[in-house]
Amino acid sequence: MRDEAELRLQADVLVIGGGPAGAWAAWNAARAGARVVLAEKGYLGSSGATAPGGTNLLYLPPDAALREAAVQQRMEGGGQLSEARWIHRVLDQVYESLQLVEAWGYPFRRDEHGVPLRDHLQGPEYLKLMRKAVHRAGVRILDQSPALELLVDEHGVGGARGLSRLDGRRWEVRAGAVVIATGGCAFLSKGLGCNVLTGEGLLMAAETGAELSGMEFSRAYAPSAAFGTNTRGRTLGWASYYDQHGKVLHAGGPRSRDFLAKALLQGPVYAVLDKADTPEKRAILRRAHAIFFLPLERAGIDPFTQPFPLTLRYEGTLRGTGGLRLTSDDCATSVPGLYAAGDAATRERVCGGLSGGGAYNASWAICSGSWAGHGAALHALDAPRERRLRPAGGAGLRPVQGSAPIDSAALVAAVQSQVLPLEINYFRSEAGLRQALGAVDALWPEAGGLPDTRTPQAALRAREAAAMVAASRWIFNAALGRKETRASHTLAEYPELDPAQRHRLIVSGLERIALRTEPVPA
Amino acid sequence: MIELVSTSRCTECGLCVRVCPTNVFDDHDGLPVIARQHDCQTCYICEVYCPVDALYVAPYGDQAVTVDEDALAADGTLGSWRAAIGWGRKRVTLAALDTTPFIDRILPSQPALPAEEIAFILAAPAKEPAEA
Numbered sequence: 001m002r003d004e005a006e007l008r009l010q011a012d013v014l015v016i017g018g019g020p021a022g023a024w025a026a027w028n029a030a031r032a033g034a035r036v037v038l039a040e041k042g043y044l045g046s047s048g049a050t051a052p053g054g055t056n057l058l059y060l061p062p063d064a065a066l067r068e069a070a071v072q073q074r075m076e077g078g079g080q081l082s083e084a085r086w087i088h089r090v091l092d093q094v095y096e097s098l099q100l101v102e103a104w105g106y107p108f109r110r111d112e113h114g115v116p117l118r119d120h121l122q123g124p125e126y127l128k129l130m131r132k133a134v135h136r137a138g139v140r141i142l143d144q145s146p147a148l149e150l151l152v153d154e155h156g157v158g159g160a161r162g163l164s165r166l167d168g169r170r171w172e173v174r175a176g177a178v179v180i181a182t183g184g185c186a187f188l189s190k191g192l193g194c195n196v197l198t199g200e201g202l203l204m205a206a207e208t209g210a211e212l213s214g215m216e217f218s219r220a221y222a223p224s225a226a227f228g229t230n231t232r233g234r235t236l237g238w239a240s241y242y243d244q245h246g247k248v249l250h251a252g253g254p255r256s257r258d259f260l261a262k263a264l265l266q267g268p269v270y271a272v273l274d275k276a277d278t279p280e281k282r283a284i285l286r287r288a289h290a291i292f293f294l295p296l297e298r299a300g301i302d303p304f305t306q307p308f309p310l311t312l313r314y315e316g317t318l319r320g321t322g323g324l325r326l327t328s329d330d331c332a333t334s335v336p337g338l339y340a341a342g343d344a345a346t347r348e349r350v351c352g353g354l355s356g357g358g359a360y361n362a363s364w365a366i367c368s369g370s371w372a373g374h375g376a377a378l379h380a381l382d383a384p385r386e387r388r389l390r391p392a393g394g395a396g397l398r399p400v401q402g403s404a405p406i407d408s409a410a411l412v413a414a415v416q417s418q419v420l421p422l423e424i425n426y427f428r429s430e431a432g433l434r435q436a437l438g439a440v441d442a443l444w445p446e447a448g449g450l451p452d453t454r455t456p457q458a459a460l461r462a463r464e465a466a467a468m469v470a471a472s473r474w475i476f477n478a479a480l481g482r483k484e485t486r487a488s489h490t491l492a493e494y495p496e497l498d499p500a501q502r503h504r505l506i507v508s509g510l511e512r513i514a515l516r517t518e519p520v521p522a
Numbered sequence: 523m524i525e526l527v528s529t530s531r532c533t534e535c536g537l538c539v540r541v542c543p544t545n546v547f548d549d550h551d552g553l554p555v556i557a558r559q560h561d562c563q564t565c566y567i568c569e570v571y572c573p574v575d576a577l578y579v580a581p582y583g584d585q586a587v588t589v590d591e592d593a594l595a596a597d598g599t600l601g602s603w604r605a606a607i608g609w610g611r612k613r614v615t616l617a618a619l620d621t622t623p624f625i626d627r628i629l630p631s632q633p634a635l636p637a638e639e640i641a642f643i644l645a646a647p648a649k650e651p652a653e654a
Contacts, residue, residue, distance in 0.1 A: 042543035051543070054622060107618040112642060117623035124607050125617035143540055165545045182606050195563035196543045229564040229583040238630060252630055275630040280640045287624040287644070290606050294566060296580030298599070457545060457558065468650050477631040 005172035009140070011037040012380035013174045016201060017181035019048030020362065022340025023130040024097070024369030025376070026181040030137035032377035036174050038139050041460075042196050043132040045391060049318060049343070049486065050362065051123045053232055053291040058363035059098060059119040060091055064415060067091050074360075078321075078352015079487030080502055081214075081520055086349040089329075091470055093367040102406025104129045121362070122153035122194075141209050145171060149393025150204045156336030157208055158389045159293055161386045168456040170280050174389065177337045178381025179372045180205050184318030184343035185418050185471040188412060188464075191222055191231040191313045192291070195250060199467035201344045203510075205216045205324050206470065207392045212324030213346040215471075215519070216478035216489045217353045219318075221426060222319065223260055225310035226268075228295035235285055235292045238275040242307055244268045260312060261426050261450045265352070270307035292430070294495055301385040314420045317471065319355050321347040322478070325506055330375025337379060339372040341365065396466025396511065399450040406449040407513050408458070411465040414443055428479060429492035435511045437476035443469045444510075474507045481515045523562040525580050525589045528600070538568045538577060542608060558595030567602050577588050600643070618647045647654035 015022045018040030026038040040047055060067050069089045098118040100110055106129055108116045137142065147162040151174065155313040159174040180260045186194040202212065222231035229473025241263065249263050252275050282304055286293055291422050317323060324333045324340035326349065333340050342365040347441045353362050391398075393503040396406065418436040419425055427438070448468045451462030482489050482505055484498035504516040524546055527538075530621075534552035543565065548557035556562075566584045578594055580587050594600045608615035624643045629633060635643075 043541040044543070046541040046567040046571065047543040052567050054620070056622070070644055086612055099549040107615065107647065109618075111623075120620060121616070122617040122620055124567065124609070125615055144545065166539070166549075190563055193563065193565045193567075196563075225581075227582050227585070234625075255636065278630075278634075280635075280644070281628045283644055284625060284628055285642075286623045287616070288625045290616055291566070294603060294606075295564070298581040312624050457561075467629075 002143060004170065005170045006081040007171040009037055009171070009173045011035045011173055011175040013179065013376045014039065014175035015179045015373070016160060017183060017342070017343060017344065018042070018126070018141070018143075019181065019183055019256060019365065020050050021344070021365040021369035022179070022181035023127070023134050024366050025339075025341050025373035026134050026139045027130075027137050028133075028370045028373030029179070029377040030139050032374050034377035034380055036139040037142065037175065038134065039142040039145045039147050039160070039171070039173065041144070043143045044141050045127045047196055049191070049193045050365070051127050053112060053209050053230070054120060054122050054363045056472050057094065057121065058090065058117050058359040059094055059096070062095060071201055073351065077487070078354045079347075079497070080352065081487065082352035083349050084520055090350050090363055090367045093370060094363040097366045097370060101126070101129065104133055106138045119359070142221070146200070147204065148200070148397055148460070148463050149391050150208050150338070151389035152208050152392045153388045155384055155387065155392065157338040158387045159382070160204070161391055163456050163459065165456045165460065175385030176452055177376035179215055179339040179371070179376050180324060180333075180344045181341045181369060182344045184316055184320070184323065185468060185470075186316040186318045186424050187314060187416055187468055189314045189420055190229045190230055191224070191315055191318070191417070194315070194318060197316070197318055198464035199471040200463055202324065203395070203467040204393070205333060205335070205338060205340070205469050206508065206510055207394055208335045208338065209508070210335045210338060211273070211506050212322060212327040212504050213325040214320070214348040214353065214476055214478075215317065215474045215507055216482045216505055217318030217322055217487060218317045218475045219426060219428070219488050219490070220315045220319035220355045221261065221312035221422065222315050223310050224276060224313055225295055226311040227299065229313070230291055230295055231313050231315070232289050232292045235273060235289050236271060236280070237287065238273045239271040240274050242272070244270070257501070259309065261422050264310070264312060269310045271310055272307045273304045277503040282374060286326050305494055312422065315427065316419070317475070317517030318343050319350045319354060319361070321344070321355065323347065328375070330369065330378075331372035337383065339376045341368040341372040353489055355488055395444070395447040395470070396451055396463040398464065400448045403449040406445075406446065406451050406462045406465065406494065408452070408465040411443060411446055412468060413506075415440060415465070415468045415472050418476065427492070428490050429515065430480065433476050437473065437480065440469060440472040440476060441486065444473065473513055475509065477513045477515055478505045478507050523561055523586060524556055524577065526554060526567065526578035526591055526594070527588060529578040534575055537571050537585045538643055538653070541571045542568055567643065569603045570607050570609055572604065575604060602631065611635065614646055632652055
C-alpha cells in the first residue's frame with residue numbers, strides 16, 4: 001500500500017457511514033443540490049446495526065395529545081436531560097420521512113381500519129430501498145471504503161482519506177462539509193451487526209477538536225443466546241428463566257431492569273419461550289423477530305419448549321446515548337464543516353440519559369441524518385474554494401516517532417477486558433471505574449505505535465483499536481464525572497439522583513481528556 | 523460464523539465479497555473464499571444477498587464448526603434465511619408479512635385473541651406493493 005491517494009474525488013458533501021443515518025444524510029444533501037460522496041466501511045445496504053434484523057421506530061400519528069404524552073414520558077425516563085422541542089422535531093420529521101419510505105416501496109402493514117403501522121422496519125428491506133434511493137439521487141457510493149482520517153484547515157473540516165478493503169487503494173475526498181454517520185462504538189462485542197461499529201468516526205472528529213456529550217450513559221447490554229450474536233430481546237417477553245439445575249429464576253411477566261445482569265453473575269441463565277403457548281402466538285412471534293429464532297433453530301433448539309442459555313453483550317455507545325456534541329438544529333458539531341448523525345451523534349437532546357435503543361435510535365437516525373445532510377449541503381455552498389487541507393489522523397495511523405509496533409489484537413482484548421465486564425461497566429462503582437480508567441489510559445501510548453499496514457485489514461484494525469481505546473477513556477472519564485445515579489448511569493457510592501447535576505457532561509481531547517458541564521436548554 | 527461457500531452452487535457473481543460488512547471474503551479469481559473467518563459477526567446478511575443459496579452461516583458466534591454441505595442442502599437449511607426474508611422470485615417479503623406491530627396483542631398478560639383477529643395478523647398481503 002502506498003500513502004498517495006489513488007482515487008481523488010471532489011464533492012460538496014462527504015458522508016462517512018452507510019447505515020440509515022448516512023443514507024438519509026446523503027439523500028437529503030443530494031436533494032439540496034449538493035454533489036455527494038458516501039464512503040462506507042462495509043456496504044450500504046448490509047452494514048451496521050439496523051441491516052440484519054428488525055428495528056422499532058418512534059412514530060406517532062400527528063395527534064397532539066398522544067405526542068405530548070410521549071414527550072413527557074421520555075423527559076421523565078431520560079432523567080430530565082432531553083429537550084421537548086427536539087422530541088417534537090423528531091416526531092414531526094420521522095412522520096414525513098416514513099411516508100417517503102412507504103412511497104419508495106416499503107410494504108408497511110395496516111391495521112383492521114387500513115391505518116398504516118409504520119413503527120417497525122425489517123432491516124434488509126429498509127436498507128435495500130435506502131440504497132436505491134441514495135443511488136437514484138445521484139450520490140456516488142464507495143463501498144468497502146472505510147475513512148481513516150479527516151482533512152482540516154483554518155476553515156474547519158474539508159474532506160477525508162481512507163482505503164478500500166478490497167484492493168488496498170487509498171482514496172481522498174475533498175468536500176465543503178463532512179457528515180460523520182459511522183454509528184456508535186460497540187467494542188467488537190458481537191451484537192447483531194455491530195462489529196463494524198468501532199468508533200473511528202468519533203476518533204476522527206475528536207482529532208479535529210470535536211467535543212462529545214453523554215458518554216457516561218454507555219451502560220447498555222443486550223441479551224442474546226450465549227453461543228450466538230442475535231441481540232434481540234423483545235421475544236424474551238414470552239420467556240421464563242431457569243438456572244442450570246432447572247430451578248425457576250423468573251416465571252415470566254415484568255422483570256426488574258437488573259434481573260438478567262444479576263442472575264448472570266450468579267451462574268448460567270436459561271430461557272424458554274413458554275408463554276407463547278399456542279401455535280398462533282408462536283407463528284406471530286416468528287414473523288415479528290425472525291432473526292431471533294434463526295441461531296436457535298440452527299443449533300437444534302426449539303426455543304418454545306427447550307431451554308437455551310443467555311448472555312448479555314455490551315452495546316457501548318450504540319445503545320447508550322452519547323456521541324459527538326451537537327451545536328445546532330442541523331446537527332453541526334463544535335468544528336466548522338463537520339456534522340454528525342445517528343448513533344455517532346449524542347442522542348441526549350431526544351433520549352436524555354436513557355438508552356436510545358428500541359425505537360428512539362432508529363427514528364433519530366432518520367431525522368438527524370436528514371438534518372445533517374441538509375445542513376452540510378448549505379454549509380458547502382458557502383465553503384471557501386481554496387483550501388490548505390492537511391490530514392488530522394493520529395493514533396493507529398500515524399505513529400509517534402520511534403514507537404513500537406501495535407499489536408492490534410492484544411490492544412482490542414485489553415480494552416474489552418475493561419469495558420465489557422458487567423462487574424465493571426454495568427454494576428458501576430467509583431473505585432471500579434477508576435481502576436478501569438487507569439488500565440485504558442495506560443493503553444493510549446500503545447495505540448499511538450507503529451501500525452501494521454501490510455494489508456488493508458491490518459491497517460484498518462490498528463485504527464479501530466485506537467478508536468476503541470479513545471472511546472473507553474471518554475466513557476470512563478464521563479462516568480466518573482457524574483457522581484450520582486441518573487437515567488441509565490449509576491454509581492454504587494452515589495445511589496441517588498442529585499438535582500444539582502441536571503446538566504450535560506462534555507468530554508474532549510485525546511492526550512489529555514477535558515471534562516466540563518453544560519446546562520440543559522430549557 | 524460463516525462456514526461454507528458451496529463451490530458447486532457459486533456462480534462467482536462477487537456479491538458476497540462486496541456486501542459482507544466485516545470483509546470476511548477474498549476474491550480468488552472470481553471465487554469467494556473465507557479469508558478471515560474470525561472477523562465474521564454472524565449477522566447472516568450474506569445469505570440474504572446470495573442469489574443461489576451457496577453460503578451457510580453457523581449459529582455459533584465464536585466457535586468454528588464442521589458442516590456437511592450435502593446434509594445442509596438435503597434438509598433445506600441452505601437458503602432458508604433468504605427464504606424467510608422473502609427475497610427471490612415469487613416470494614413475499616418478511617417486511618410485507620411483518621407481525622411486529624401486532625405482538626403486544628399476544629403479550630402473556632392479554633386475553634386470548636378471537637380466531638379472525640389472529641387470521642388478520644397472520645394474513646399474507648393480497649399482493650406486494652409495487653416498488654416506486
